[in-house]
Each structure stands twice: as structure tokens, then as C-alpha cells.
Amino acid sequence: MNSLQICFKRSLQVVIGMLLFIFAPLTIAHAADFSHVNTKVASDKTWTITFNDPVLESSISKDSIYVLDKNNIKQDTSLSVKGNVVLVQAPAQGYEPGQSYTLHITDSVKSQKSNKRLNKAVIKPFTIVEGYAVVDIQADGTYSPIATYASFEEANGHLQKQQAIVYNNKYVKMPAGFVATSPKKVTLIYKQATFTAGFQYAGVAADTELQYVDATADYVKVHVAGQDMYVKHEDVTLIPTAAAKGQSYYSADDKGLWHRIYHHHTGTYDSSYLIGDKPAFLQRNVDYYSTDGATFVDANGQVVGESYAYFQYISPRVPTSYSAEQLNAFIAKELQVREQSGNKLYANATTKSPLQNMGALLKEMEQQYRINALLILSTAIHESNYGMSCHAQNYNNLFGLKVTDTNSACSMNVDKTSSKYFTSIEKNVQALVENLNQYYLDPLNMSDWRYNGVALGNKMVGMNVRYASDPYWGSKIAGHMYRADQALGGKDYKKYRLGFTSTANVSVRTAPLVTTGAQDNRAYQYKLDWTIKRLDHMPITLSNTSSEKADWLRVISERTTDITDLYTVNENVRHVNVY
Known part of the structure; x- marks a missing residue:
């Protein structure tokens, strides 16, 4: 009997406890957060309301939880419910800075378990300040x-x-x-x-x-x-x-070093492009990162090595090893491969592309203007998509001359008065090399804003600084040069040693000695009275002929017409590895 009474009493206690729990009023768990004290918040403030029980979703509406401005106008907030948490998100345009608002949580909000209403309505005043919010960054990026x-x-x-x-x-x-x-x-x-x-x-x-x-x-x-x-x-x-949903990276395989570019706004990757041979210190099929394509770090941010893309920094003053006939053979094969790919962009490429049989013209320009024929060809390949771009086909414009980021549209209804139009491909090539020699590649015109060193380069030095807004324009063209050179036998690759000026004010002279005054033998100097240019990092191509003096280096001249080697002292040049 006593045992049954005890059991009954215990059961009654449990039932009473359960009833108290089931019929407990709905409350806000962190009530202090919703006190009547005015709080300063950011314009994108999301209010998180946590209740003691899961809430009845049907009781959550813009009539039960809402925000009013100082004129009692209801704001276009968004509500979301998950269990016992309700989020009140700011209007899409945010709250107005400097203005005061009130968050209203009415007693019509109900518990999902007991159907009980909120024990009391809440009004929370808040003011929007100029939105400088210190935040914790979550693992999911929010x-x-x-x-x-x-x-x-x-x-x-x-x-x-x-x-x-x-x-x-x-x-x-x-x-x-x-x-x-x-x-x-x-x-x-x-x-x-x-x-x-x-x-x-x-x-x-x-x-x-x-x-x-x-x-x-x-x-x-x-x-x-x-x-x-x-x-x-x-x-x-x-x-x-x-x-971040992605990141630009470099990776190497048996063909060489590839670069894949990520665009954060669109969340898309470009197709990988080949730059050059694989640097010896990089492992195959491992992702690496670099801001300049020369110093590479691994996934842990540790530097694994430094090496520069050979064709990206070789002087354009060095002629290619290949003849007009060899260049023509390469062009013909490339056009045929693309035409046979089935890609409609290259339909009839072997007959329509103006690159066909350009070898003689390229070699003529190389000899007359002292600019590497393979570099000219690779620039045309990159800028005109193998001669199949609208500007190449309709405007005889292989190099994007006068085609800017804000003036890139092209129509088949040709405007022959446009500065983008050329009467022939020959005129277009001549315009390119004259433009490069006058503004981009002449050390005697160093003060011109377009001169930043004699190389394709990147956004630090070389033509890429001012010729193109694409920061990888130089490395992409270098990749075309590498591919062409490999296809033709690899005669150009690493034919010369490369370096950079080790300091500003480096002088390049006509002989391995210093003369001044009337007999000054300075050919040019990387020096300006005031400049933001990286004259302490100018690309230097070393001659294959040794200097007569051990403390001097023989270098390839940057001057537009003089093919004679020049000189600078050893300490002026930082030698670099190339890939």
C-alpha cells in the first residue's frame, strides 16, 4: 500500500511538472537584449529574437513583428523562422543613417507547443549610426x-x-x-x-x-x-x-605552368592558359598562388621559390630564330587545328584569317623596327583571336589599337572614318611597331608615361603597365610565344640570361668604362627627376657575348635602331631564374 502511494505521488509530481512546462507562457529568452534602452546599430541590422519555445510559424507575420520609423511608417523588413528563433532582416536598401526606429514584437506571437501567446509585447527603440560595425566573420563567410x-x-x-x-x-x-x-x-x-x-x-x-x-x-x-x-x-x-568562393591559382603539368583566373563578382573561372615551362621547384598538379607570376606560395602561404616567365621579360629587341617560312608554317597549322575543332568562331579560319602568310611581313618589321617578329605575331594572336575577331576581320586591326575598355564595340557595318580602322593589315602592323618604338620601348623617351621598361611585363614593369588594363596581358602573350617556340623547335627559349636593375639611376654605356663631359659614353640611364615608375626593377637582357672587363656586363641595347651591345657594371643587375 505504501509503495503504491509513493508511486502515485511521484507520478502526480511528474504530471504536474509536465503540465507546468506545457502551459508555461511564451517568453523571449534574452529579454535584456530587448530592453527599452535605445541602441545604436548599423543600417543593415538583423534582429535575432530567441524564444523559450519553438514559435508557431503561422503567428509570425508583418503584423505580429514589425519595425516603425519616427513617423510610424512600417518598414519593409523580412522575417524568417527556424524553431525558436525569428530573424528580422533590414529592408533591402538598409535603414536610413541617423534615423530612429522601433522594433515591435506583439503578444500575438504564439508558442508552437502550447499555443500560448507571448507573455507581454515588446517595443525596442534603436537608432541607425553611420554603419561602422565590428563583426565576427563566420566559417561560412557570413x-x-x-x-x-x-x-x-x-x-x-x-x-x-x-x-x-x-x-x-x-x-x-x-x-x-x-x-x-x-x-x-x-x-x-x-x-x-x-x-x-x-x-x-x-x-x-x-x-x-x-x-x-x-x-x-x-x-x-x-x-x-x-x-x-x-x-x-x-x-x-x-x-x-x-x-571567397574561389581564387586565382597556378598549377603545373607535363606541358608547363598554367594560370587560371577567378572573377569574384561573377563567381567564374576563365579557361587556364599556358605561360611557360614548369619551374623546377613546383610540384605537378598542386595549386600555387602568386601576385606577380614570379614569387610562388603554397596553400599555407609559404614561399616555395622565385622564377620569371622567360618570354614575358625577354627584350623585344632580340630577333626570333625563325624564318618567315617557319612562322608561316606555324600559323597555317594553328589555323587548321582551330578550323577543324568545329568551333564556329574559327569557321573557315584557314582562308579568312589575315594571319595567313604573314611571315614575310613580320620579319620585315623585325628588321626595320627592331621588334621581335614572334612577339608581334603572338600579340596579334592574343588580341585578335588568331585573326578571327570582329576588328581583325572588318577593321584590319589585329592589335586592338584604339580599342579601349570603353570603346570595344565592333560592328560589321564598317566605319572607315574610325581611328580603329586601317586600310590594310600592313598599315596596322606598321602602326603597332611605330607606336611601340615611340612610346613604350624607347629608353631615350623614358619620361613618356607609357615607357615602363622594354619587355611585355606585368602591372609593375613593361608594356603591360599602360598598354592593357588586363594585368595578365603580358603573361598571356608570353604564353603564345612559348607555345609557338616549342612547336618550332625551342630555339628561342632561354637563349639569353635575364635580370633586373638592382637600383634606380642605373647607367648603360657604350663601352665598359665611365667617361663624362664631352666624351660622355652613357647611352641611356634609368633615371627621372621625379617618377613613380619602377626604375629600380627594369628588365635587362644580357648579351651572349662576354664583357671585355670582368666587373662589367654586356647587355642588349634597348635603343630603337642601334643593334650594338651596351654595358653596365655587374652590381647594377640582379640576375634571375626563368621558366
């Missing part, structure tokens, strides 16, 4: 706000390691990641954070990946082409490492 401040400086003062600062839904400072240039226009990069014309270095194509370094309220510091540069906040998008 972020959670920690606190909001009126200025960048104040937010930065409270920033902890691995946290970021968000302003109006946009990252403005982060621990590490990528910087994507504007998806709609060329982004200007600068050598200094003043953003004045004198420090404007070059333009970078739309949706280009740059490496993030640091940021302030006024600028974003990036690493591009091996050097630190500056861009404006309004021209770029900051993407923390955790939020």
Missing part, C-alpha cells in the same frame, strides 16, 4: 555584428584579431582576403594613398582579383604585380578569405 560605432577610427580602435569592419553592408576592413575591382569599369591603382594624378600608376580591368593588405577609412592597400598599391573604397569590393 558575419555577426558585435558593436556599431559612429566612425571608422572608433570601430578600428575596438577591432580584435580576426574581426572585420562593415559599413552599410560592405566590408571596409578585414584580417585577410581578396579585393575585387569594379565589375563595370577599369579601376585605377595608385603608388600613394593620396589618389592624386601624379601617383596614378595604371588601370586594372573590371572584376580583377587583387591581394588585400590593409585598409583605412580613406583607402584600401593591395598587393598587385609584386608591389603594394592603393585603390579607392568605392572602386572595389573586399572579400574575406572565408567568404
Whole structure:
């Protein structure tokens, strides 16, 4: 009897406990977060309301939970429910900075288990400040706000390691990641954070990946082409490492080194392109990363080696080893392969492409203008898609001359008055080599903004700095040169040793000695009174003929017509490995 009574009492206690639990009122778990004290938040504030029980989803609507402005106008917020959590997301355009609002949680919100209403309605006032929110970056790339401040400086003062600062839904400072240039226009990069014309270095194509370094309220510091540069906040998008869906990378196989470019705005990869031979220190089928295509790091950020693409930095003043007939044979084979691929872009390429039988013209230009014929051909291949582009077919324009990022449209209704139109392919090739010699490749015209060293180069040095907004224009053309050279027997590859000036103000002389005054033997000097150009990193091609003096180097002349070797002292040149 006693035993049964005890069991009955225990059962009754359990039932009563269960009833108390089932019929307990619905409450907000973290009520302190929703006190009547006005809170300053960012314009993209998402309110997270956690209840003590799962809520009845049908009780959640814009009538039961909503936000009013100071004029009692209901805001276009978004609601989502998951178990006992309700999210109140800001309007798509965000709340208006400086304005006050109230979050209303009515007592019509019900518990899913007991159907009980919220024990009491809540009104939470908040004010939008100028959106400098310190946030934690989540593993999935999203972020959670920690606190909001009126200025960048104040937010930065409270920033902890691995946290970021968000302003109006946009990252403005982060621990590490990528910087994507504007998806709609060329982004200007600068050598200094003043953003004045004198420090404007070059333009970078739309949706280009740059490496993030640091940021302030006024600028974003990036690493591009091996050097630190500056861009404006309004021209770029900051993407923390955790939020990135991809990344540009390099990988090697038996054919050589490939580069695959990622575009963060579109979330797409370009097709891989071949640059050159595989650097000896890279493993096959392993991804590596580099901002300049020369210094490579592994997935852990450890530097594994340095090597430069040979054809990207060889002097255009060096002639190719191949004859007009050999160049013609290569062109014919390439066009035939593409025509037979079935790709409609290359339909009838063997008869329609103006590259067909260009060998004699290329060699003539090489001899007359002292610019490598294979470089001219590879530039045409890259810029005109093997002569099949609209401009090549209709405007006799193989090199994109006068075709800018804002003037790239092409019509089959040819405008012969356009600066993009040439009366013949011969005139077009001549215009290219004259343009290169006058502005890009003449050390005696070093003060011209287009001169940045005699090589294809990248966005640090060479023609690529100003010729093209694509930061990989130089390496892509170098890849075409490498492929052509390999197909023709590899006679050009590594024929010369390469280096860079080790300091600014390097002099190049006509003999291995220094003479001054009336007998000054300086052929040219990498020197300007004031410049942002990397004259301390100018590409140098060394002659295959040894200098008569051991402390001097014999180098290939950069001058437009003089084929005679020149000289500079050993310490002026940093020798580099090439691939």
C-alpha cells in the first residue's frame, strides 16, 4: 500500500511538472537584449529574437513583428523562422543613417507547443549610426555584428584579431582576403594613398582579383604585380578569405605552368592558359598562388621559390630564330587545328584569317623596327583571336589599337572614318611597331608615361603597365610565344640570361668604362627627376657575348635602331631564374 502511494505521488509530481512546462507562457529568452534602452546599430541590422519555445510559424507575420520609423511608417523588413528563433532582416536598401526606429514584437506571437501567446509585447527603440560595425566573420563567410560605432577610427580602435569592419553592408576592413575591382569599369591603382594624378600608376580591368593588405577609412592597400598599391573604397569590393568562393591559382603539368583566373563578382573561372615551362621547384598538379607570376606560395602561404616567365621579360629587341617560312608554317597549322575543332568562331579560319602568310611581313618589321617578329605575331594572336575577331576581320586591326575598355564595340557595318580602322593589315602592323618604338620601348623617351621598361611585363614593369588594363596581358602573350617556340623547335627559349636593375639611376654605356663631359659614353640611364615608375626593377637582357672587363656586363641595347651591345657594371643587375 505504501509503495503504491509513493508511486502515485511521484507520478502526480511528474504530471504536474509536465503540465507546468506545457502551459508555461511564451517568453523571449534574452529579454535584456530587448530592453527599452535605445541602441545604436548599423543600417543593415538583423534582429535575432530567441524564444523559450519553438514559435508557431503561422503567428509570425508583418503584423505580429514589425519595425516603425519616427513617423510610424512600417518598414519593409523580412522575417524568417527556424524553431525558436525569428530573424528580422533590414529592408533591402538598409535603414536610413541617423534615423530612429522601433522594433515591435506583439503578444500575438504564439508558442508552437502550447499555443500560448507571448507573455507581454515588446517595443525596442534603436537608432541607425553611420554603419561602422565590428563583426565576427563566420566559417561560412557570413558575419555577426558585435558593436556599431559612429566612425571608422572608433570601430578600428575596438577591432580584435580576426574581426572585420562593415559599413552599410560592405566590408571596409578585414584580417585577410581578396579585393575585387569594379565589375563595370577599369579601376585605377595608385603608388600613394593620396589618389592624386601624379601617383596614378595604371588601370586594372573590371572584376580583377587583387591581394588585400590593409585598409583605412580613406583607402584600401593591395598587393598587385609584386608591389603594394592603393585603390579607392568605392572602386572595389573586399572579400574575406572565408567568404571567397574561389581564387586565382597556378598549377603545373607535363606541358608547363598554367594560370587560371577567378572573377569574384561573377563567381567564374576563365579557361587556364599556358605561360611557360614548369619551374623546377613546383610540384605537378598542386595549386600555387602568386601576385606577380614570379614569387610562388603554397596553400599555407609559404614561399616555395622565385622564377620569371622567360618570354614575358625577354627584350623585344632580340630577333626570333625563325624564318618567315617557319612562322608561316606555324600559323597555317594553328589555323587548321582551330578550323577543324568545329568551333564556329574559327569557321573557315584557314582562308579568312589575315594571319595567313604573314611571315614575310613580320620579319620585315623585325628588321626595320627592331621588334621581335614572334612577339608581334603572338600579340596579334592574343588580341585578335588568331585573326578571327570582329576588328581583325572588318577593321584590319589585329592589335586592338584604339580599342579601349570603353570603346570595344565592333560592328560589321564598317566605319572607315574610325581611328580603329586601317586600310590594310600592313598599315596596322606598321602602326603597332611605330607606336611601340615611340612610346613604350624607347629608353631615350623614358619620361613618356607609357615607357615602363622594354619587355611585355606585368602591372609593375613593361608594356603591360599602360598598354592593357588586363594585368595578365603580358603573361598571356608570353604564353603564345612559348607555345609557338616549342612547336618550332625551342630555339628561342632561354637563349639569353635575364635580370633586373638592382637600383634606380642605373647607367648603360657604350663601352665598359665611365667617361663624362664631352666624351660622355652613357647611352641611356634609368633615371627621372621625379617618377613613380619602377626604375629600380627594369628588365635587362644580357648579351651572349662576354664583357671585355670582368666587373662589367654586356647587355642588349634597348635603343630603337642601334643593334650594338651596351654595358653596365655587374652590381647594377640582379640576375634571375626563368621558366
